[in-house]
Amino acid sequence: xxxxxxxxxxxxxxxxxxxxxxxxxxxxxxxxxxxxxxxxxxxxxxxxxxxxxxxxxxxxxxxxxxxxxxxxxxxxxxxxxxxxxxxxxxxxxxxxxxxxxxxxxxxxxxxxxxxxxxxxxxxxxxxxxxxxxxxxxxxxxxxxxxxxxxxxxxxxxxxxxxxxxxxxxxxxxxxxxxxxxxxxxxxxxxxxxxxxxxxxxxxxxxxxxxxxxxxxxxxxxxxxxx
Amino acid sequence: xxxxxxxxxxxxxxxxxxxxxxxxxxxxxxxxxxxxxxxxxxxxxxxxxxxxxxxxxxxxxxxxxxxxxxxxxxxxxxxxxxxxxxxxxxxxxxxxxxxxxxxxxx
Numbered sequence: 001x002x003x004x005x006x007x008x009x010x011x012x013x014x015x016x017x018x019x020x021x022x023x024x025x026x027x028x029x030x031x032x033x034x035x036x037x038x039x040x041x042x043x044x045x046x047x048x049x050x051x052x053x054x055x056x057x058x059x060x061x062x063x064x065x066x067x068x069x070x071x072x073x074x075x076x077x078x079x080x081x082x083x084x085x086x087x088x089x090x091x092x093x094x095x096x097x098x099x100x101x102x103x104x105x106x107x108x109x110x111x112x113x114x115x116x117x118x119x120x121x122x123x124x125x126x127x128x129x130x131x132x133x134x135x136x137x138x139x140x141x142x143x144x145x146x147x148x149x150x151x152x153x154x155x156x157x158x159x160x161x162x163x164x165x166x167x168x169x170x171x172x173x174x175x176x177x178x179x180x181x182x183x184x185x186x187x188x189x190x191x192x193x194x195x196x197x198x199x200x201x202x203x204x205x206x207x208x209x210x211x212x213x214x215x216x217x218x219x220x221x222x223x224x225x226x
Numbered sequence: 227x228x229x230x231x232x233x234x235x236x237x238x239x240x241x242x243x244x245x246x247x248x249x250x251x252x253x254x255x256x257x258x259x260x261x262x263x264x265x266x267x268x269x270x271x272x273x274x275x276x277x278x279x280x281x282x283x284x285x286x287x288x289x290x291x292x293x294x295x296x297x298x299x300x301x302x303x304x305x306x307x308x309x310x311x312x313x314x315x316x317x318x319x320x321x322x323x324x325x326x327x328x329x330x331x332x
Contacts (some may be wrong), residue, residue, distance in 0.1 A: 033299045034255035039320040040303060043263055043312055046320075058261035093257075102326045106274075125237030125293050127278060128294070137252070137260075143294050149241035161245050176237065179274045 062137065067207035068186060070134040073098060074210065075201035078189045087111050087186070093104045095134075102133050106180045109133070111172075116214065118167045120173050121159065121212040122183045123151035129177035131184045135207060142211065152176065160211040176211075187210040192219045233286035256295040263302055272305050280304050 011193040017204050039135040044050050061198050073095065074153070077084035087094040090217045091109045102109055109131055124130065125148050141147050155172050166172055175183045188210040193201060196219065203222055231239065254303040280301035281289070289297065306312050 008284065033296045034253065035325065036303070036317065037255040037259045037262070037299050037323055039317050039324055040299075040306070040312075041258055042324060043316055043320045044266075044306075047312065049271065049311060050262070050269065054265045055258060055261045058264040059257050062257070062261060062264070102250070123237075126234055127281065139245055140249050140294075144246060145236055145239070145290075146241050146243040147245050148236035149239040152237040153239075153241075156273065179278060 062132070065132060065134065065136040067135050067205075067210065068202070069100065070131070070138070070207070070210045071202040071205035072198070073100070073134060073184075074186055074205045074216075075198045076199050077186055079196075079198050084186070085091055088113060091125075091184075100133060107178075107182045108180060109182050109184060111184045111186055112175065114188045116167075116170065116188070117170045118173055119159075119212065120183070120185050121151060121155050122175050122177060122185060123148060124177040125149070125152060126176075126178070129179055130180055131182040134184055135210060139207070147157070159213060164207060164214045185210050187212075187216045190216055190218045232282060234282040234314045252295075255299075259295050259299045259302060263298060266302070271309070271311065272302065276305055277301055280308075 025101060041050075041052065041055060045052050047133060076098065077087050083222045088111050091111045093169065095102060095109075107129065114120055124142070128138055128143040132138070147158065152174050155174050156166065159172070177183055187205065189201075190204060193204060196204075200219075204219065206214060206216060209216040229315065255282075263272060263277060267274065267277075277298070281297050284292070284297060284300065288300075292300065303314075307314055
């Protein structure tokens with residue numbers, strides 16, 4: 001890395017804006033950032049760089065996506081082999097057919113299939129890259145330092161913490177997401193799911209199973225909950 | 227590459243902590259900064275890569291002590307200042323104005 005942009009060695013940057021300094025992370029700080037962001041939005045709107053309505057529309061759009069969207073896609077793939085083949089080969093086209101418009105031009109989406117032989121686990125070691133267009137916002141643990149570090153150094157240990165045992169003879173593949181490429185795991189269809197409708201299948205598909213930290217629910221488990 | 231990994235480059239960093247599975251409900255300002263970035267991105271003012279560069283450029287101890295969207299807030303501010311779209315003094319003044327309008331709390 002060059003020295004040109006080394007914030008850590010630049011005492012004028014960030015910590016000190018002249019007449020105030022940023023406080024440490026405590027309740028005080030939470031309040032400070034809330035007020036700072038409110039001031040930022042107000043100022044940007046006053047300068048005509050954005051409108052409050054545009055920010056609200058973006059909030060609404062983000063909130064409109066949830067793991068239920070990804071679950072619909074997985075359920076379709078489980079019940080329609082042609083769709084599944086297309087989803088794996090050309091995710092954008094397959095998803096567009098279901099009404100999901102992926103961001104253009106990036107990030108791209110890769111759909112990876114879990115099988116008895118290969119289990120995929122998705123992480124973003126650098127930050128929090130996540131297929132938001134299909135799953136909504138990432139869970140807090142996905143953004144945690146522990147998950148980001150350990151998913152690559154100890155994936156089976158991490159899986160065990162999620163209650164997931166992958167047989168020793170199966171391969172565990174860890175996929176590190178980037179700002180330009182996101183991953184959606186197509187989990188293995190559980191045994192006993194034959195003959196279920198797409199809606200019934202979708203109910204088996206958990207968020208975590210599409211990140212690869214767990215397996216989907218089984219029909220027995222769902223029946224026992226009802 | 228024999229350099230010590232940068233603070234954000236967490237893959238394989240020594241970390242013995244168990245995964246904390248608890249979720250916090252996002253606060254309104256966290257949703258707002260996420261979407262402010264999104265709108266600024268849609269309009270071509272700030273790219274995702276610029277956001278990442280600014281987050282990764284936070285001093286390491288600050289990177290580690292701040293919450294997720296706190297890092298975003300500080301990174302977006304730094305970029306807006308860097309690009310000359312606003313100044314810290316303007317933000318300070320707007321903050322003060324909003325606070326006095328809200329009844330001078332704090």
